[in-house]
Amino acid sequence: MTTSREVRLKSRPEGMPQPENFEIASVQLPDPGAGEVQVRNLFMSVDPYMRGRMYDRPSYVPPFQIGEPLQGGAVGEVVASNDPSLKAGDIVQSMLGWREAFNAPAAAVQKLDTHGLPPQAFLGIAGMPGMTAYVGLLKIAALKEGDVVFVSAAAGAVGSVVCQIAKLKGHTVIGSAGGDEKTAFLREIGVDHVIDYKATPDLTKALAEVAPKGIDVYFENVGGEHLEAALNAARPFARFALCGMISQYNATEPPVGPSNIMLAVGKRIRMEGFIVSDHFAMLPEFLRDVSQWIGSGQLKWRETVDEGIDAAPGAFLKLFKGENIGKMLVKLG
Amino acid sequence: MTTSREVRLKSRPEGMPQPENFEIASVQLPDPGAGEVQVRNLFMSVDPYMRGRMYDRPSYVPPFQIGEPLQGGAVGEVVASNDPSLKAGDIVQSMLGWREAFNAPAAAVQKLDTHGLPPQAFLGIAGMPGMTAYVGLLKIAALKEGDVVFVSAAAGAVGSVVCQIAKLKGHTVIGSAGGDEKTAFLREIGVDHVIDYKATPDLTKALAEVAPKGIDVYFENVGGEHLEAALNAARPFARFALCGMISQYNATEPPVGPSNIMLAVGKRIRMEGFIVSDHFAMLPEFLRDVSQWIGSGQLKWRETVDEGIDAAPGAFLKLFKGENIGKMLVKLG
Numbered sequence: 001m002t003t004s005r006e007v008r009l010k011s012r013p014e015g016m017p018q019p020e021n022f023e024i025a026s027v028q029l030p031d032p033g034a035g036e037v038q039v040r041n042l043f044m045s046v047d048p049y050m051r052g053r054m055y056d057r058p059s060y061v062p063p064f065q066i067g068e069p070l071q072g073g074a075v076g077e078v079v080a081s082n083d084p085s086l087k088a089g090d091i092v093q094s095m096l097g098w099r100e101a102f103n104a105p106a107a108a109v110q111k112l113d114t115h116g117l118p119p120q121a122f123l124g125i126a127g128m129p130g131m132t133a134y135v136g137l138l139k140i141a142a143l144k145e146g147d148v149v150f151v152s153a154a155a156g157a158v159g160s161v162v163c164q165i166a167k168l169k170g171h172t173v174i175g176s177a178g179g180d181e182k183t184a185f186l187r188e189i190g191v192d193h194v195i196d197y198k199a200t201p202d203l204t205k206a207l208a209e210v211a212p213k214g215i216d217v218y219f220e221n222v223g224g225e226h227l228e229a230a231l232n233a234a235r236p237f238a239r240f241a242l243c244g245m246i247s248q249y250n251a252t253e254p255p256v257g258p259s260n261i262m263l264a265v266g267k268r269i270r271m272e273g274f275i276v277s278d279h280f281a282m283l284p285e286f287l288r289d290v291s292q293w294i295g296s297g298q299l300k301w302r303e304t305v306d307e308g309i310d311a312a313p314g315a316f317l318k319l320f321k322g323e324n325i326g327k328m329l330v331k332l333g
Numbered sequence: 334m335t336t337s338r339e340v341r342l343k344s345r346p347e348g349m350p351q352p353e354n355f356e357i358a359s360v361q362l363p364d365p366g367a368g369e370v371q372v373r374n375l376f377m378s379v380d381p382y383m384r385g386r387m388y389d390r391p392s393y394v395p396p397f398q399i400g401e402p403l404q405g406g407a408v409g410e411v412v413a414s415n416d417p418s419l420k421a422g423d424i425v426q427s428m429l430g431w432r433e434a435f436n437a438p439a440a441a442v443q444k445l446d447t448h449g450l451p452p453q454a455f456l457g458i459a460g461m462p463g464m465t466a467y468v469g470l471l472k473i474a475a476l477k478e479g480d481v482v483f484v485s486a487a488a489g490a491v492g493s494v495v496c497q498i499a500k501l502k503g504h505t506v507i508g509s510a511g512g513d514e515k516t517a518f519l520r521e522i523g524v525d526h527v528i529d530y531k532a533t534p535d536l537t538k539a540l541a542e543v544a545p546k547g548i549d550v551y552f553e554n555v556g557g558e559h560l561e562a563a564l565n566a567a568r569p570f571a572r573f574a575l576c577g578m579i580s581q582y583n584a585t586e587p588p589v590g591p592s593n594i595m596l597a598v599g600k601r602i603r604m605e606g607f608i609v610s611d612h613f614a615m616l617p618e619f620l621r622d623v624s625q626w627i628g629s630g631q632l633k634w635r636e637t638v639d640e641g642i643d644a645a646p647g648a649f650l651k652l653f654k655g656e657n658i659g660k661m662l663v664k665l666g
Contacts, residue, residue, distance in 0.1 A: 052599065059599050060569070060599050060600075060601075223594070223595060227594070228590075236393070242597050242598045243598065244598055245594075245595045245598060248595050254592035254593065255592050255595070256589075256590065256592065257561075257589065257590025257591040257592045257593070257594050258590040258591070258594065259587035259588050259589065259590045260587070260590070261556070261560070261578075261590050261591065261594070262556060262578045262581050262588070264575050264604065264605075264606040265575045265576065265577055265578060265606040265607075265608075266385065266392050266393050266606065266608070267393075267606060268393075268605070268606045268607055268608060268611065269605070269606050270603065270604070270605040270606075271597065271603070271604045271605070272597075272601070272602070272603040272604070272605075273597040273598040273599065273600060273601045273602050273603075274598075274601055275598075275599070275601060278601065
């Protein structure tokens, strides 16, 4: 028997999630049964999309249930194995985060070949957020020569990878983020034009100043005023990869939609929502490219790391307060 | 010398165009010069997109100039020719409507082989509006088997063709229009579910009732509440062909954008604006299909015809009051 603590959904948030929407509980784990492994998580991933699973509504992933532990990406170490495919010491990836340890069928976890990267990189740059950037920019937005690229939430886990892939492919990149620390990070990773949206009264004007000829690609993570500004700045045949709209996830009233969406007609803009899990066929090429780019020093990453399972709800709230730079993680191991 | 009257833009409309934004002027036409023809227009086309050209702003077509005659699609008859390529009696198509007659280089008009159709059909079902429907539905929305199709302004020149092409290809079609006469027309052309939006307090609810499993394609002519309802009703991977948003062309304040645009992410909706003139490569297949469908009786059309050049401004205003069914034309000849 070993003890694990886990984070459960205590109540569904209304608007901005609050600490009291979560509770920490202890569970006893028996030894793993036949075909099972016991894993102690090293890091758990904290992602904005999880907010959607806290609503009780149909979506592309089922809602979290009250009283049940939350789920999220995690990397961990096998501590006991009752299955020949895995052994103690193996590093594995799973969707069984938000808990310190768990027993699961061996098939529910994936053994991780870290290629010399720290295992938590597979929750960020080399994992779902990195692949989201890759798919959204290259496939959905269909990046092509000469494109000027605008990225919102550009200092986030996804946005910062979008910026760097566009840069290493030779594009002009405009990144928006809030505050000095994030904008400094964007300059560090080579973003050509950095917009501090918190210090910018008029995003449309700010975009027009740095991209007087307009933008061809918009990587949408934020929604609201960012989307309106992108529509205003778009050149004919611009492509918008709609990855997320974090400004609206906690809305209690219907948010204000883009008043200028009519521009999409005359400018022939394509706006397309996407979810990375529809594009797992691209995983091999993503892993090939990303490991090469990391190896050559063209791709860098940042993590914001909080420690211990008790910190997980707070780490989640940071996403919506814009308090993370790069990948938001909780270190458990 | 012959006399022609023409419609000129007297002032730029603010909000809904008014009769006083237009003036009728008489001009004297000399005999056609070398290489020129003189054409007497039979019908001129009245189209919503012209409203955009009345603003002084850059767009995919240049703005109309104050004091200059308006331009629009027209079919006419050559009354005198000074070019070997055309002779008196030839029926020609041009962008030189909004006038009774004109002289122009022979190359500025296209001789029309009407294939037994009335010439004004080439301003509607067999012309730009028909091809807009064809391109938008088949190419932009990429109609595929099993799709449920929702069409706004479904009784209009474009919408009514979208509905019928979708029907003849075996799809379930939902059409929205305002008033008894239009909804009767939609039933006549085989639309499965007809929504009278003027009599419907909640479009989202109305759509959910007729399409409980949702829609796969939305052909957007209206904007505003229609777009919001379509986003609510959309199934995963729905495609929206953004053809126009007539509810917003006369807005004097920024219109209210779709508050639920965030749904495009999770549902992976593709929304794409288009302009038919980018797709003229499809003209031969359009003409082949449309003449076959007309010949087999699968494609019907309606016209709303006002008479005489003096009626042209009023005919244009009817578009925004929803007073036309099918193609709005002015008969000049």
